[in-house]
Amino acid sequence: MAYVTSSLIQLANLSAVRIKARGMSIGRAVDVAQIISRKTENAGYIIGEIKIDSEVLESKDGKSRNVSTIDIEVKRK
Amino acid sequence: MAYVTSSLIQLANLSAVRIKARGMSIGRAVDVAQIISRKTENAGYIIGEIKIDSEVLESKDGKSRNVSTIDIEVKRK
Numbered sequence: 001m002a003y004v005t006s007s008l009i010q011l012a013n014l015s016a017v018r019i020k021a022r023g024m025s026i027g028r029a030v031d032v033a034q035i036i037s038r039k040t041e042n043a044g045y046i047i048g049e050i051k052i053d054s055e056v057l058e059s060k061d062g063k064s065r066n067v068s069t070i071d072i073e074v075k076r077k
Numbered sequence: 078m079a080y081v082t083s084s085l086i087q088l089a090n091l092s093a094v095r096i097k098a099r100g101m102s103i104g105r106a107v108d109v110a111q112i113i114s115r116k117t118e119n120a121g122y123i124i125g126e127i128k129i130d131s132e133v134l135e136s137k138d139g140k141s142r143n144v145s146t147i148d149i150e151v152k153r154k
Binding site: 035066 | 128
């Protein structure tokens with residue numbers, strides 16, 4: 001819920017926010033975007049562009065690994 | 078990798094596939110889509126439309142819960 005609150009505070013001043021996550025947190029980013037667009041249905045925030053990508057990160061054993069990322073835009077209608 | 082193989086087999090016959098996931102599996106769906114678009118860069122598959130939504134499911138304790146969903150299109154260029 002901290003991310004939801006934080007996004008809503010930003011949306012009070014901006015016309016759009018982008019929620020970004022990497023790896024295991026991707027599901028949570030989708031949850032946050034959904035909660036905002038569902039709870040603020042009357043306030044008029046909607047899901048905008050969604051992008052997925054991958055980043056190369058170095059793991060603890062020194063090998064490079066591909067990690068998926070997501071970028072969800074939430075904006076005013 | 079089973080989902081990657083399965084998607085590639087379908088893409089051999091169809092011009093697009095949709096990878097869908099719910100809840101905790103959302104991250105894996107993004108991984109599958111990324112692996113396909115990265116590995117088949119020369120074969121020309123790209124990420125198409127991405128949709129996120131939520132579904133109401135009944136949990137074990139009988140309460141209804143909102144679960145986030147994702148739907149990723151992978152298509153021929």
